[in-house]
Amino acid sequence: MSSELLLEVRTDPMPPAEVEAGIQRLKNTLVAQLRAAGVAPKQSATGFTARRLLVLLRGISGRDGEGLGANAAAKIGEVVADAIENLTWPTSMVWQDQHAWLSPVRGVLLLLDGERVPATVFGVSSSAHTLGPESSGLQRIPVADADQYGRALAEVGIEVRFPERRRRLQEQLVAEAQRFGGELVQDAALLKERAVACETASVVSVPIDSQFSSLPRELLLECARDRLGGFCILGKDGEVIAASFVMDRWDDPDDAVARSYEWALTSYLDDLRFYLERDRRLPLAERCREQQTQTLSAARGTHGERAARCDRLCEMLCDELGWSSERDRAKEAISLLAADGRTELLRAFPGLEGVIGGLLAREEGYATSVWQALADSRRPALEAKSLPRGRVGKLVALADRVDRLASNFSDAESQVGNVLVPGDRDSARVSDLVDQLVRIGLGGGMALDLRLLVASALRQSFKGREADRSEEAPLSDGLAAGLAILDHAVDSSLVRVFQELGFQSIEIAAVLSADGSSLLSDQLQRLEGLRTLRGDQRLDSLAQTAKRIAGILQGSTEQALDVALLTDGTERDLYFVYRRLVDQIVTAREEGSFTVWLQHMTGLNTQIDQFLRDVLVRDENERLRLNRLALLQRIHWLYAGEIRVAELLEDDD
Amino acid sequence: MPAATFLQLQQRLLAFWAEQGCVALGPNDRPLRIGTLSPGTFLRMLDPAPWSAVQSLINRCPRESRREATPLRLSYRHQLQVFMRPPPSDPLGLLRQSLKAAGFELKRRDLQLANADFSVPEVAVTGTGWRLRLEGLPVAHAYYPQAVHGYQVPSAVEIAYELERLVMLQHGSPRIDDLPWSAEISYGEVAGNMRRGLDVYYRDRSEKKERLLNELDRCFGEAERSLDQDLREPAYDQFLRCCEVFEILRVRQNFGPLREQTWLERLADLSWRCLPQEHRS
Structure with a gap:
């Protein structure tokens, strides 16, 4: 029983x-x-x-x-x-x-x-x-x-099964939106929070007074969400027509609860309008001028210094990426980056940092790429849909985050003298910022070496504080520790973000551990190529061979290949197959034709397998032995240079 | 129970907490931004001796000032503050009972309690507890202060009510100035002019930045001078004046972020020194 x-x-x-x-x-x-x-x-x-x-x-x-x-x-x-x-x-x-x-x-x-x-x-x-x-x-x-x-x-109205409670709540919210003839603005995080918080969740909705219809939609949504945990309903033209609130009770028979929500919302919107009107009085450019000499933090210096650093980073990025036509707009956006820092709206709605600057810039007639860059600059790049819009937006967001990353080390350093010992909080912040950099870089298809970028920013940051050190002097302890931490953070972040994008661990390891280009766009291209080959048995065989070659070459030093010393038969055949295929393999990979790449690699592989069967690499004759190692070293590059094929073995122990 | 006037609501809550054994204190004689700053609360924060008190406070919040009447942003407003050490076993139960005693029919209301962290940076107090919302509006909170400057606070609970919001909700009207202060007179007639005057003053007419900064320095120095003579209460009194001036400087946007932070830290340090030496070690 x-x-x-x-x-x-x-x-x-x-x-x-x-x-x-x-x-x-x-x-x-x-x-x-x-x-x-x-x-x-x-x-x-x-x-x-x-x-x-x-x-x-x-x-x-x-x-x-x-x-x-x-x-x-x-x-x-x-x-x-x-x-x-x-x-x-x-x-x-x-x-x-x-x-x-x-x-x-x-x-x-x-x-x-x-x-x-x-x-x-x-x-x-x-x-x-x-x-x-x-x-x-x-x-x-x-x-x-x-x-x-x-x-x-x-x-008594309690559904204790959470998924069911959340589903019912979502249904009620959608039904309310339909009642108003509009569409619900979906907000999964708020839905979850409300469904957990309210045991007897039910929904009341109130119309938005037309006097507020001219308020920017972003502000209306945030106001309803932040102040009252409300969901907004959009009308046919995309305007906010109503808001729905989750009560922790069954019903509202005499509409008393709804009436209270209505005047509470009206009051908050009235506040919003008041702050917006006050903020509109001072143009953004003037706000920035006032802020130039104000100190942002001990580590980041004044707003003006921060803007100058971000501008240099942007210039470097534009040169690196060949995005010269975005340079001027990015410079303009960076000059306005902190413009909303002291607005009344931001004090009232700290969650809208950046968005407010973008709204005010839009109203003042700045170019779309500029106001969008401002609006998106502070939005955490957590997933594809939250990445900054446009190239200018991505440039500005990258420069800002790299600068914050470098200053994070300055903060930590100032606490513990010259040696950087980041605490847990710093580590979490570094990981978060690097993750965002990787997402933005990948989302923008950028041919960018992130490791070099952050290292350069960190060196620049330390240069300012170690002006008396000569160029030849060894790295200071703080800088060396910072570079090591950043290197590790970039490695971990690449793995995390590629996993988010659905790549398998073996694919990621095969690309990240290879010796080839570390540009984000190249790494992504190689991973996408490998994804198309998933499940192909030939990869296993390639990986086995790659491991054997790596094993043979272990401990060997680089050797010169003398074609004249190649013996007839299998050894010479391998060399000519290699010569014939090497360009085709590289071209196929560079062009992203991974099926062709695999086909050629398999052709080469068959020849290598035969070579390893028939020819004794460790020959007693030293010249022959070293020449065979030289041949394998050349071939090995195709197995480990840009994709470390050995990592693709499924059950690798 | 008919909807209460402002005074009735205040009196009902005072009576309720007096019945729970709280000493009813007199009103504050310095403007306070928030009840935690009240000398009756903060100066006893680290004192492990039992102490339970209820106090009706007038708060001044320059940051909330507006030129038009608004129900949710009141630069001049009333708060009822409860401090209990040792804390009752079920503070949220008492909070509910107190609202019933004040005339709220909770079965007809949308009462939501949400877990929240609290901090009062001027005095470096942190704590954790709950915010109580009625119909979405935050109207009260109950929290356990956990640390002052990182030092653990002996077990206690602090409960505070936003009285204007409670009256508005009872009457179902946001027109605060029209609501009854008592049976004979409206809230607006008693407190409206004061609030309107302060709104204008805080936002646009207060003294110039340099004079405010001088005032801040002067009060800070006076507080330190009092501390040198072991006069903690007068020092704390000057500290509260510092807080008021600091708030005006903030609302007038006279600080950069770093300067603001530096002053906050100085104020927190000053408040710490106002606490009795024997409780600070």
Whole structure:
């Protein structure tokens, strides 16, 4: 006979961002500890809201499938209390001077086959009841088993299964948008946050007063979202016509809640308009002039100095990429980069840094590429759709992030003297910035060597502070450490971002560990080529051969090839096949014709395999031996120069 | 229960917390941006001795100043501040009960509690707790102060209410000046002129930058002089004046980011020295 265990932990509201991962950790810990205690559940399910965590275990039996023993309840009670109390969280709250958890635990429902299991968690005794939602006054609800628990909560409007709750909420939001004859502005992050936070989520919508229709859409969306957690509804012409809000209650029978939301939203929009009008009084260029001498931070110097550094970086990028026609617009955008730094709007909506500058620039008639570059400059480049628009936007965003990256090391250095010892926070910031650089570079198809770019910015940054050092002097400890950290950060970031783009680990390793071009655009092209060959058995054979060649060449020094010394037969045949194919292989790869590349490589491979079968490379005659190594060294370049073929072996141990 | 006047709401909340054992303190005599700065709260922040108090405060927030009437940005407004050490076992339960006592029928409201972190940079206080929203509007918060300048705070809870917002929600109207202060007189007649005058002053008519900076320096120096004579309360009094001037300088955009940050750090350092020596080690 198998049993059912139902656990619900009720807390004061928890941070929505932590809950989903937390419930999985709780379930995994619980299952592992129960198994260790000889109690084996076959099925498990979880549910959560911001104030309750649910774990349901079914098919529980004792060791060897037997029933649970006489002391099972006591044992389970101990395991559950231990699993909950020892669960760790990224942040925790201390209450009653002795307990620490994500949020204070207020109640524990613990039933084994409908019977309460005695347990004490943080001084709270387990019970056989749960509580209703906030809107019901947290009414007490007796629970008999898991099925009845779900039904009882559903009756008071709580759907404890998160995906279902989120789906229903999305449906309600779409239905509301349709009621207004408009389209919902999708916002997955807000939907998730609201669905976690509200146990009895339902939607009220209010129209946007026409007096606000002239406000920029970006500001309206942010205002509704940031101030009231609202979703916007767009009309046929793309204007914001209404906003929807997620209530944590079932209904709003006399529209009292909707009316309050309406005047709250109107008040916030009124604020928005007030700030916008004040900010419009001072042109952006004038704002920038006022800011030139203001210090941004100890590490970054004044706004003027920052702009000059970013401008130099932009110039370098334009030269490197051959984007000379974008140079002037990029320079103009950089000169306005901090223009929104002291606007009233930015103080009110810190999340709109950059966007506000872009809006004001658009209103003042700057070129599209310039205002878009400003608007996108601060937006974190987290995915393809959030990359800066246009070449100017990408140039400005790259220069800004490279400058911030270099200053990050300056910050750290100033804290610990001349030696850079970045803390965890610095490392996270470096990773984040480098990830963004890689995404922007790849998204813009840039023929850019990121490693050189960031190293150059860092050297430049240190040069300013080590002016008395001679050019020949060895790198300072700080600079050397910074360069090493950046090198590592670029390596890790490339792997992460290429994985985000769907490339396999072996493909990434084959490209990144090769000796060839490290331009982002080249690396991407090689990866895309390899992707088209996925599953082709010939790659395995190539990889095997590549490993054998690498093994033979291990420890050998570079040798000159003397064609006259090649023996007739297999050895000379290999050389001529190599001579015939080498240009075709390189051309095919450069042109991105990877099917052709593979075909030629396979042709070469067959010849090499025969050579390795028939010819003794380690010949006793030293001249012959060194000449054969020289031949293999030349061929090896095709296997490791731009794509390290050996890495493509699927089950490489 | 009929919708309360402003004074009734304030009195109901004061009475509720008095019943919970809180000492009702007199009003503040220095403008405060936020209740945590109240001497009754901050100066006892690190004192482990039991202390529970409720205080009706008048806050001044230059950054909230506007020239037109607006229900959500009030440069001159009222707050009710509760500080309890040791904290009650269920502060959110008490918060709910207090709103019921103040006349809110919570079953008809959209009450949402959201976990939030708090910080008051002028005094380097950080904490964690919850923000309470009614119909989307933040109207109260309850938080556990966790550290002052990185030093752990003995267990306590701070609860604060935005009184104007609560009255507006009870009456279902954002027209704050028209709402009743008492049965006889409107809020606007009592507090409207003060707010309007301060809005204009803070935004456009306050003293010039140099004079404000001189005033900031003068008060800072006076606070230090008081500390040299071991007069912590008068020093803190000068510190609060510094905070007010600092806020005006900020709203007039007279600081660059670094200078603003430097002053914030100086203020935090000053506030730290106002705390009793025995609690700072």
